Amino acid sequence: xxxxxxxxxxxxxxxxxxxxxxxxxxxxxxxxxxxxxxxxxxxxxxxxxxxxxxxxxxxxxxxxxxxxxxxxxxxxxxxxxxxxxxxxxxxxxxxxxxxxxxxxxxxxxxxxxxxxxxxxxxxxxxxxxxxxxxxxxxxxxxxxxxxxxxxxxxxxxxxxxxxxxxxxxxxxxxxxxxxxxxxxxxxxxxxxxxxxxxxxxxxxxxxxxxxxxxxxxxxxxxxxxxxxxxxxxxxxxxxxxxxxxxxxxxxxxxxxxxxxxxx
Amino acid sequence: xxxxxxxxxxxxxxxxxxxxxxxxxxxxxxxxxxxxxxxxxxxxxxxxxxxxxxxxxxxxxxxxxxxxxxxxxxxxxxxxxxxxxxxxxxxxxxxxxxxxxxxxxxxxxxxxxxxxxxxxxxxxxxxxxxxxxxxxxxxxxxxxxxxxxxxxxxxxxxxxxxxxxxxxxxxxxxxxxxxxxxxxxxxxxxxxxxxxxxxxxxxxxxxxxxxxxxxxxxxxxxxxxxxxxxxxxxxxxxxxxxxxxxxxxxxxxxxxxxxxxxxxxxxxxxxxxxxxxxxxxxxxxxx
Amino acid sequence: xxxxxxxxxxxxxxxxxxxxxxxxxxxxxxxxxxxxxxxxxxxxxxxxxxxxxxxxxxxxxxxxxxxxxxxxxxxxxxxxxxxxxxxxxxxxxxxxxxxxxxxxxxxxxxxxxxxxxxxxxxxxxxxxxxxxxxxxxxxxxxxxxxxxxxxxxxxxxxxxxxxxxxxxxxxxxxxxxxxxxxxxxxxxxxxxxxxxxxxxxxxxxxxxxxxxxxxxxxxxxxxxxxxxxxxxxxxxxxxxxxxxxxxxxxxxxxxxxxxxxxxxxxxxxxxxxxxxxxxxxxxxxxxxxx
Numbered sequence: 001x002x003x004x005x006x007x008x009x010x011x012x013x014x015x016x017x018x019x020x021x022x023x024x025x026x027x028x029x030x031x032x033x034x035x036x037x038x039x040x041x042x043x044x045x046x047x048x049x050x051x052x053x054x055x056x057x058x059x060x061x062x063x064x065x066x067x068x069x070x071x072x073x074x075x076x077x078x079x080x081x082x083x084x085x086x087x088x089x090x091x092x093x094x095x096x097x098x099x100x101x102x103x104x105x106x107x108x109x110x111x112x113x114x115x116x117x118x119x120x121x122x123x124x125x126x127x128x129x130x131x132x133x134x135x136x137x138x139x140x141x142x143x144x145x146x147x148x149x150x151x152x153x154x155x156x157x158x159x160x161x162x163x164x165x166x167x168x169x170x171x172x173x174x175x176x177x178x179x180x181x182x183x184x185x186x187x188x189x190x191x192x193x194x195x196x197x198x199x200x201x202x203x204x205x206x207x208x209x210x211x212x213x214x215x216x217x218x219x220x221x222x223x224x225x226x227x228x229x230x231x232x233x234x235x236x237x238x239x240x241x242x243x244x245x246x247x248x249x250x251x252x253x254x255x256x257x258x259x260x261x262x263x
Numbered sequence: 264x265x266x267x268x269x270x271x272x273x274x275x276x277x278x279x280x281x282x283x284x285x286x287x288x289x290x291x292x293x294x295x296x297x298x299x300x301x302x303x304x305x306x307x308x309x310x311x312x313x314x315x316x317x318x319x320x321x322x323x324x325x326x327x328x329x330x331x332x333x334x335x336x337x338x339x340x341x342x343x344x345x346x347x348x349x350x351x352x353x354x355x356x357x358x359x360x361x362x363x364x365x366x367x368x369x370x371x372x373x374x375x376x377x378x379x380x381x382x383x384x385x386x387x388x389x390x391x392x393x394x395x396x397x398x399x400x401x402x403x404x405x406x407x408x409x410x411x412x413x414x415x416x417x418x419x420x421x422x423x424x425x426x427x428x429x430x431x432x433x434x435x436x437x438x439x440x441x442x443x444x445x446x447x448x449x450x451x452x453x454x455x456x457x458x459x460x461x462x463x464x465x466x467x468x469x470x471x472x473x474x475x476x477x478x479x480x481x482x483x484x485x486x487x488x489x490x491x492x493x494x495x496x497x498x499x500x501x502x503x504x505x506x507x508x509x510x511x512x513x514x515x516x517x518x519x520x521x522x523x524x525x526x527x528x529x530x531x532x533x534x535x536x537x538x539x540x541x542x543x544x545x546x547x548x549x550x
Numbered sequence: 551x552x553x554x555x556x557x558x559x560x561x562x563x564x565x566x567x568x569x570x571x572x573x574x575x576x577x578x579x580x581x582x583x584x585x586x587x588x589x590x591x592x593x594x595x596x597x598x599x600x601x602x603x604x605x606x607x608x609x610x611x612x613x614x615x616x617x618x619x620x621x622x623x624x625x626x627x628x629x630x631x632x633x634x635x636x637x638x639x640x641x642x643x644x645x646x647x648x649x650x651x652x653x654x655x656x657x658x659x660x661x662x663x664x665x666x667x668x669x670x671x672x673x674x675x676x677x678x679x680x681x682x683x684x685x686x687x688x689x690x691x692x693x694x695x696x697x698x699x700x701x702x703x704x705x706x707x708x709x710x711x712x713x714x715x716x717x718x719x720x721x722x723x724x725x726x727x728x729x730x731x732x733x734x735x736x737x738x739x740x741x742x743x744x745x746x747x748x749x750x751x752x753x754x755x756x757x758x759x760x761x762x763x764x765x766x767x768x769x770x771x772x773x774x775x776x777x778x779x780x781x782x783x784x785x786x787x788x789x790x791x792x793x794x795x796x797x798x799x800x801x802x803x804x805x806x807x808x809x810x811x812x813x814x815x816x817x818x819x820x821x822x823x824x825x826x827x828x829x830x831x832x833x834x835x836x837x838x839x840x
Contacts, residue, residue: 134368166368169410174645180606181646184638185707186630186662203658206648210693215363222364225324225356226377226424227348237375237388311726312697359724413592440724443592443753445793470726509728514798514820521824527831536798540805543827547811550834 009069011129017059018130021246022139028253029127035257036116036123044260045115051256052122059130069125070118077114084110133165142240155231163219171212178207265337267432267464268300268323268354272332275318275487292318294487295332302431305458305465307475307495310484311509316468319484320436323466324356337431352381355425359437361417362409370412370420371396371405377428388427395423398461399453415446419453426457432464433457439469447471472499472511476534483508500531515539553580553603553715553747558612560598560771572598573771576612580749580764582714585741587758587779588751590768591793596751597641599768600717603749604636605629616715634663637713641720643704647692652683652703655692659711677710678703681736698729702736709740716740717749722757734761756797759783759818767792780816799823812836 012018017025032048039045056063070077088110090103128136141158148154179189182203189200272295281287292315300306310316321327322334325341336354339346355377358364367373371392378388396402399419409417418438425433435454439447451474457463467474475481481498483491485508491498499505499512502520506512512520519533519542529546533539558576563569573595580586590596601607602614605621616635619626640646649655656677660670678688681702687695692703705721718737722730734750738761741748752758758765758779765782767775769792775782783789783796786804803815803823813830817823830836 132369134372162367166366166409170362177640178646180601181638181640181643182658183606184604184633184640185659186633186711187658188662203646203648207646211645215360218358218360218363219366221321221326222356222358222421223366223376225326225351225358226428227351227380228376229348229380233382235379235382235385235388237372237379237385237392239385311728444795445591472727509726511727515802517820518799518802518823518827521820522828525824525828527828536802536805539802540809543806543831544809544811546831550831 009125009128010132011059011061011065012132013060015058015060015130016245017055017126019245020130020249021240021242022131022135023143023240024242024246024249025127025131026136026139026143028249029124031253031257032123033120035260036120038261039116039263040112041263042111044263045112045119047260047263048119048256049115052119052126055126056122059126061126061129066122066125066129070121073117073121077117080113080117081110084113134162137162137165138236138238138240155234159231167212167215170215171208174211175204175208178204265302266299266335267302267304267337268298268466269335270296270298270319270322270329270332271334272297273322273329273334274331275322275327275329277318291487293322293329296488297332298482298489300432300464300466302464303458303462305455305477305479306467306482307478307480308466308468308482308484309470309472309475309510311470314484315487316484317436318487320356320434320466320468323354323432323434325350326356348381352428353430354432354434355428355430356434356436357418357421357425357438359440361414361421361441364421365409365417365424368408368410369405370401370407370409373409373420374423374427377424381428391427391429392423395426398426398457399423413446414442415449418442418446418450422450422453422457426461430463432466435465435467435469437468437470439471439474447474470510472505472513475499476513483510496532496534499534502531552582552615552617553578554615554618555579555599555602556613556615558599558602558614559610560595560602560607561610564610571771573602573609576771576773578766578773578776580747583741583745583747585738585748585761585763586750587762587765588749588768589753589755589758589765589794590774591753594768594792595771596768597719598771600638600719600749600751603715603717604633604638606638634711635713636715636717637708637711639705639708639716639718639721641723642701643707643721644692644697644700647700647704647707650691651689652678652692652695653688655703656707656710659707663711673710673712674706677706680709680740681706682732698725698732701725701729701733705733705736713746715747715749717751719751720753721750722752722754730757737761753794755783755789755795759797767794779818783818784816 036048056066085102085106086100088103088106090105092104093101094104095102137158140161141154144152144154144157187200187203189197273293274295275293277290277292278286279288308316318327322329322341323336325347328342334341336350339350341350365373366376374392374395375388378391396405399422401416401419401423404412404416409420439450442450454465454467455477458465476495478495481493481495482489483498490508491504499516502512502517513534515536515538516531516533518539519529519531522529523531527546529542533542555576555578558573560573561569561571576599588596598607602609608622614621616632621627621632647655649658653674656674657670660673683699683702683706692700695703721733721737725733734757737748737750740746750758750762762779765777765779766773767782774792775785775788783800786796789796799817799820803813803817807813807815813826817826
């Protein structure tokens with residue numbers, strides 16, 4: 001299950017999309033999400049879907065890989081469908097059994113909501129699939145920098161993100177190891193009621209937290225030993241610079257947003 | 264010769280406090296210890312777990328400061344808080360767990376972390392990072408994620424991260440303890456190279472005796488004190504004392520020692536396979 | 551308890567770009583009571599192999615028999631019983647300690663087996679005494695112990711389930727020589743006193759040479775060499791190709807005999823070598839074992 005989630009994963013192919021400035025991709029994703037919520041007809045969704053399909057091709061990411069990622073949100077999609085089909089108010093009644101009514105409006109709404117949800121997930125996972133976590137962090141730091149004057153800790157947020165990105169895979173692996181070790185001692189995580197299952201987590205969570213704290217402690221020491229003292233006077237080896245390809249990408253994005261809103 | 268490190272009568276205790284904030288238990292990790300290390304020297308500090316060697320290592324980088332006595336790194340007192348960043352830049356540090364000292368998710372960005380903290384210009388950082396990658400032979404991996412590297416490779420990235428700060432001295436705090444034999448050899452070769460080619464003072468802390476054979480000087484610690492000191496040859500020849508301290512000698516030295524115990528007239532000042540083979544061969548030619 | 555592995559193959563992430571064969575066509579038979587060293591370079595498949603033995607990993611193909619019963623055939627044996635019979639101590643086991651005190655932590659396994667309070671108590675006492683942890687320590691928090699003590703407590707946590715097969719994944723990693731010898735000595739003692747089958751995973755030849763009856767050397771997911779240690783160390787070149795090495799003392803003996811000294815080469819320990827060389831020298835160049 002965890003392995004199926006594509007949001008947050010990076011798929012390196014070094015395509016045109018990959019080489020774009022991360023800030024362009026972050027801003028575009030924002031614009032994309034906003035336009036998704038402004039669209040209110042099917043043609044709009046179709047255009048966006050085609051656009052996303054094109055981006056996927058340009059980014060050289062296999063469609064299968066993206067669709068597999070959708071498996072993880074299947075339950076949410078199903079829930080959305082059920083909720084809208086049966087709960088939405090409407091006039092044109094198609095089926096009726098007892099109190100439950102299925103209306104044409106409900107089905108239309110369900111299609112719209114599912115399209116929106118699926119496009120939202122694919123669109124935002126495209127950003128993370130084409131942008132390495134570190135670039136993403138750099139992009140966010142750079143975009144937030146103007147706000148640091150009003151007290152937004154841009155550097156700290158970026159540093160926290162970067163460290164989390166580095167340690168999440170390590171801690172996942174560790175969780176797996178601890179789980180196996182406790183299973184080897186007869187721990188049972190699968191049977192019993194909620195309370196029993198919650199209790200069964202203690203042998204995993206306690207060692208995991210202890211290990212996370214130990215790592216944090218050692219990392220802090222290692223960072224200090226390498227003269228880390230916050231964001232002040234810090235330089236960067238890789239500085240972000242907008243290039244012509246970035247301006248082109250931004251223009252394309254702007255056109256898409258305008259088109260989808262106007263339709 | 265210029266002096267890199269001077270420790271004078273340093274004492275350090277770990278305290279455990281009770282609920283009222285009073286000291287409940289204390290443990291003396293360093294006990295009135297004095298030591299000098301010259302520039303360019305390769306010193307290995309041996310000792311079993313809890314002998315105080317790691318506590319001493321942390322003093323060299325001003326992560327800890329002595330409770331009594333003082334410690335100078337290139338003449339700077341580690342208690343001088345204004346100079347703390349100079350000390351940390353001069354005496355870099357590589358820790359035991361390769362995972363818990365790599366900050367970034369890409370190799371070259373991690374190596375850039377130190378120089379970035381020093382506020383160095385981007386072009387210069389790039390140059391230093393490339394040079395450091397080359398020195399630890401990791402250039403091919405500069406765009407990789409550290410998560411996919413072997414333990415030995417990760418540790419070399421950590422060394423490069425320190426190198427990029429242009430230190431004059433590097434303290435290695437059991438850098439090989441968590442590695443497999445191949446990783447251990449990789450890291451050791453890198454350490455030797457830094458000492459010979461870059462003229463960096465090395466203070467290598469370990470409990471693997473084999474890693475001390477090529478040192479200029481070996482120091483054995485026990486209960487926060489220096490209990491043996493000298494060239495590897497001198498220190499290892501006292502196999503009995505090492506055993507008493509819970510340490511090993513190299514197999515070649517131990518063999519000589521065991522032969523002597525069995526009444527064979529052989530010197531125990533032996534380090535390598537070749538030396539012990541030659542010594543035995545000489546004895547057998549006499550008969 | 552005997553272990554039989556039949557054409558065991560395991561592939562990570564099959565069907566994805568990250569597909570990796572961790573083990574291919576492994577066949578091993580370990581009779582009851584044997585002390586086996588499992589050696590190999592990192593990534594040779596030894597960790598994957600041992601996780602198969604108590605059903606934590608299911609093979610992609612092939613079968614695992616513990617005492618003649620296929621562990622993945624629910625009609626023959628339950629996985630719960632397998633996990634009790636095959637005790638697995640992971641690398642750095644001290645990181646899995648979680649209870650308030652040592653006693654409770656070691657009791658975790660026996661309690662999961664559903665034993666009575668008295669039985670649990672008896673087993674905890676027995677297991678902790680086997681790893682040399684005295685009763686005065688039972689109420690201490692495991693997090694207050696030294697590294698070596700923590701590890702011994704963690705090992706006791708598996709011993710308390712009284713497995714008939716004990717597997718240890720690099721139990722000496724990161725310990726100093728004294729700690730290494732303590733752990734290995736205790737494992738060897740348990741093997742002798744309890745008569746259990748022991749599999750010791752290591753990448754240190756020096757560590758295993760002294761203790762094991764048999765060495766299985768893995769490379770690239772396959773069994774490369776399998777035999778008694780003395781015999782395995784004759785394959786010095788092959789071992790070196792695998793990133794391993796024979797104990798240093800073997801190299802010394804090789805060199806001596808290459809120079810023309812007529813001494814036995816296939817020795818395991820420094821003491822053994824010293825005996826042989828000393829008697830050779832004293833007897834005026836006559837081989838003592840011939």
